[in-house]
Amino acid sequence: MAEKTTSAIRNPASPPQEVIIFGSGVCAQKIARNLCGHGISACLASGADAPPLRGQGVGAQWLRGVELTACRGFAGNFELKLRQRETFLYRKAPAIVLAEDPHHAPAYAPYGLKPGSRVMSISQLEETRGDLPAADRPGGGTRVAFFCGWENDSHPAVARRMLAACLQLQQHSRTSTYFMTGNLKVAARGAEGLVEAAKRSGTIFLKFTRRFPTVQTLADGHFKIDCPDELTRAPFQLETDRIVVDETIGPHPRLEELARRLEIRQDGIGFAQSDNVRRLSNATNRRGIFTAGGSRGALSADEQMADADQVALNVLAFLKDLGADTLPGMEIHRGRCARCLTCHRLCPHKAIEIGPHMSVVSAACQRCGICMAGCPARAIHMEGVQIGAKIKNCIRKPTRSSGEKGDHLQVMVFGCARSTGQARALARLSGQPLPSGVRFVEVPCGGCISSRHLLTAFEAGARGVMLCTCHTDNCQSDTGNRVARRRAQATGDQLTAAGIEGDRLYVTSVAANMGTEFVAMINGFAERIRALDAC
Ligand code: SF4
Ligand code: SF4
Incomplete structure (x- = not known):
């Protein structure tokens, strides 16, 4: 008589309803607010470097200064171990969202500059909210040069911020602005309008494609910028009081470790989503783990806000469907299984559980059959296939x-x-x-x-x-x-x-x-x- 197969398809009976959201920026907060608004408990978990929460009414618990040290379990029933200084915290979560902010790195080196009181990044300028200290230029007034994507294109989201800040300063009556750019892309929403508005306000746009300006710091701390003119071939000079440089944007430094612990695939840049056109925008290779905003390369504020709404809907739909699985079942025949772990190693969705007996977790499995073909003992069976x-x-x-x-x-x-x-x-x-x-x-x-x-x-x-x-x-x-x-x-x-x-x-x-x-x-x-x- 054939040995009975395992009851391999398992769904958590009543999963705890606390979604863990890694991150605490505006995108993470919005996701938490959306989920809490639908009666789902959420918990923000962020690193020690996270700024205090802005705004009111997120409604979620906030664990600050935590790192993920381990994650077990599957979609609907993840178990997380977090460390907060010397203390370990344990959390259960039916779903996890990666919503770390993107990492901004000021681009001083590409322009041959070093940070200083008169050289700042776009983020630093934004923090001043347009309130730059008065310049010591004879006759008053301040000249500010914006360096944006010379040899390497600036990300459209960064270029848009540069344009917005430039316009704001230009509209300040005693500031003259120079927007010095390479191949300026105006793909970000509203960027083209900002260019037009800045031009109308008096910003001078200077474009360089093959040869780029050189910057000299003068004894009084001001700058002399030698500019090649590609049309007339007659070089010209500018003197400015301040320089604002753009930034590169990349994945948050925490993301790599989070992806490793959660077994999430990253793309070539390091964002927590593989380059897979078939994947829903917020899905990862693991069911129940979602990625949003800066964690998946959505970098502009608009994109991040839209993403927050989308991922909250995806999480709600996922929680609603938990346990209502209609896909064909997968079974592992206990008697045949030699516990070689090949299936566990092969499964791209991390749906094979190693327990007293190997089993397929239905809520996590996506019925690709890769494990089935790889099993040397032919112990895995997909219903109907x-x-x-x-x-x-x-x-x-x-x-x-x-x-x-x-x-x-x-x-x-x-x-x-x-x-x-x-x-x-x-x-x-x-x-x-x-x-x-x-x-x-x-x-x-x-x-x-x-x-x-x-x-x-x-x-x-x-x-x-x-x-x-x-x-x-x-x-x-x-x-x-x-x-x-x-x-x-x-x-x-x-x-x-x-x-x-x-x-x-x-x-x-x-x-x-x-x-x-x-x-x-x-x-x-x-x-x-x-x-x-x-x-
Ligand atoms: S690959 Fe087959 S034999 Fe190996 S552990 Fe998985 S089910 Fe068992
Ligand atoms: S069918 Fe695919 S997703 Fe399911 S357990 Fe096998 S390899 Fe993993």
Whole structure:
């Protein structure tokens, strides 16, 4: 008698309702306020460097000066260990939000400057609220030069702040402003209007593209700026009393450690969200952990406020749906499992729990099947997904009516339902059926195809096998396409070792809108297989 499988699908019965929000800036506060307004307890957790909360009525607890030292558990039931000086705090949370402010670093070095009483960053200028000390220029008045994105473009959000501050100073009756820029991008909302308003108010805009000004500090602390003129080639000089430099924006220094502890993927810059076009704007690779505002690279104040509203809605929807899982179940067969931990290592969504028995946490699992294909003991089963049976089934049932000339199995195509499945449907709708002799096996993710599946297709008589995944950085399960390629590479090596041309196994990527290209790829591959057969 087959041993009973584990009751692997588990949902927390009554998750505690305190959402932990890392950060305490305006975005984090707004998320907390939104959640509290819907009756969800929230707790802000920020580093020691966090400024005091501004404004009233956030309604959430605030833990200041804490660091995350450990996180266990899964969506709906995270357990966090936090350290506040010498004390450890423990929190349970159904959901976590990363909402750290972005980190601003003044860009002195690119302009050959050092910070000083007359050289300041845009953040420092903003803190003065436009109230610069009077200059000691004969006749009064102050000249301020803004240095914005010379050789490296300034981020649009920073350029907008520079423009707004410049306009504010220019409107001060005794201040003259010079906006010295490289390739000024006015993509941020309202930036173009600020440029026009500043010009009308008297700001002088100077643009440099190939050669840039040099700055000399005079004995009295003022600056002489030698400017090349790219049009007339006649250099000119400016004297200013103050210089304001732009800033680079990047992830908050705490984010790297938070992402590591929470097992969240970061993008190439370090923001807490991988470069994945399929992912909802506030989602991460782990269900129940969200990212917002400066933590995901939304850097302007407008974007951060919009993000705060969006992530609060996402968290509310997530909490509402907890326990109402309608996706197919995943089971791990206790008797077969050898506790090799391969599934735990492979799961891109961190949904495999190591307990007395290995189990899949339903609330965290996204049904990609990567673990299933990687399990050496074939102990993992996804309800309703039996790829081996699908292969056999489509061999028995040709795509065209049995007996049609030329419809013997020639090429078997495996494709991810999210991309290739859509492309195939598109091709069908536009009257482009798959060519004769081709069988298509749709799977939840390219990563759920194992070497065994590929070899089974060859054993069944396929002369060529094609594996279609999503494009790079486009896999909803992050690693599914890369895992699929690795497995196909290993299978190709096995084929070659067995004296079969490795070219009979072809891996490619397909996007959902590539209906025509998908059919063309299959035709091209089938042609190559026919040529190999003819050799
Ligand atoms: S990969 Fe398979 S055998 Fe290994 S721990 Fe996971 S379920 Fe068990
Ligand atoms: S690898 Fe995919 S199917 Fe397996 S547990 Fe993780 S999310 Fe679920």
